[in-house]
Amino acid sequence: MIGKIPKPGKSFGGCIEYNVLKKEAAILYADGVRIDKTAHIIDDFNMQRKMNPGLGQAVGHISLSWSPEDKERLNDEKMVSIAKEYLQRMKIQDTQLLIVKHKDRAHPHIHIVYNRVNNEGKTIPDSFQHLKNIKISKELTLKYGMHIGQDKEKVNRPQLKGIDKLKYELYDTTKAVSQKVTSMAELKQELLKQGIGMRFKYKSGTLEKQGISFSKGDYKFKGSEIDRSLSYGRLSKQIEQQAQQKQAEEQRPTLAQQLREVINRGPVKEQSGHHSVIDLFGRIPIITPEPEPDPYRRKKRKGQGNDQDQSQGISR
Template sequence: MIGKVKTGKSFAGCIRYNLEREEATILYAEGIRTDSIQHIINDFNMQRKMNPELGQAVGHIVLSWSVQDKEKLSPEAMTDHAKEYLQKMKIADTQFLVVQHHDREHPHIHIVYNRVNNEAKTISDHYQRKRNAEVCKQLTLKHGYHMAKGKAQVNRHRLTGADRIKYQLYDAIKETSVQAKTWKELENLLKRQGIELHYKYKGGTAEVQGISFSKDGLKLKGSEIDRSLSYGKLNQQIEQNHQKEKSRQQNPQTFEQVEVENTTEPLLEKLLNASGYEEAVDFHFLKRKKTKHTISQGRSL
């Protein structure tokens, strides 16, 4: 079990990111209505106004498990783990929403919570990432889930110098490579994080033989960072992303979709940090298909 923790400004952006997709199921909600996306946004924003000085009022967590644990993870089990995780993270007495996504092979859920609690006090995010790593390890061992090996279990906060940069490269490339549908898109996504991409060509030709990445003066081959980040492996991932997008365009769905147009950073980052206490997010950078949708708790959108 692995957790990723973020904070942001926009409930509207975060909620729409999590729910405006085919592969989303609401597993549990505390202190909010779930009959429509707008009601969810309004309820979160109503409580945040009790503490208007807190700009970063949105808490967003992703909990992921190994594919090997898939058979053990019913919706009820994931809901229980979400509640246990929040309790151990000292995130209590506040509104929260648990959503399961089905767009990856491995089981994972998203938790959106209000950092303004029911008493109008701020839920601290100090040392949250360190606590997250500890809690995930505790729950993994307690419930007998698969313990990931390798880089996923390295404590990033203890790293310094070249090792720290190497793992920053690893995390950034892993995250962006599952989104990019072309090499140029990957290059733009990485550039936003201060990472440059360098190709190695076969002598006297335009044929790419390998790839390197650099940040803060350190340059490493993709395969030196991790074997999964070689040119061949990344090219295969990008081609899969391209084919998936092509297939999606050829088979449009009947639900409301949000598509990034010429984006140079992950969608969640944009939506989490949209400005204001908006009741409806400003999607000036998005293209939307106008179709009617409804939400039911425990049902896929």
């Protein structure tokens, strides 16, 4: 299961019309609003938001999507049940709610519209929602045995929008650049050329690095939030290995150097009175000696029969 959270909106009218009036859309669940008419749904949401007029962006909107492999295992009741548990874990409670199912994609997915002004007129905070969404979506996927999403390399990039699109841009660029550098400083410099900022997180009161983040425009993400392979520990280990490999390659003699060394040595060496020919690369070929004859093996005399013939002669 994957949860997507766009920025909070200002207009309940536009959000609800998009979700409810879409072809083959079906309202699965509602709490605190009338669903006989679209206009009534909008009016009810707007009525409650007036309890907190200072909150400009009162429209909460979340979509939950499952893999096509889960289609046969999901019905309307199951999706609503998972959505309620998701909202509870996200601390989105005691407020107006609308859950709508769409059928415009091959995979099962629903849209949740909620009022950020709760039933008591208080604001439902949206801080750290994206981080909580990733964690909770994964936990529920594992809990209900749903299909795990595709690898990042297989995701259809052109269909991505908003935060997800930006995260994949950061992932693709950072992965590509990180494979060509030999130090974190070089990585930072190369990413800056691509318009991506990179900052370290230090252990309190020390210069010990313990985290890394990447930014573009107004958005900043921890490396591990984009992908586990971009955490500080894994990224620094990868780059360190690349630096060691490059150093080893630079120290390895070239073919021309090996040839000059062989020529300077001369073509023949003597060891223990034996002549051993040295090949082009200075290696002494291994010569396997012929096996010595077995001294205990009895030689058959000329004209001598086998034991069976001798025993037959004696019996006669």
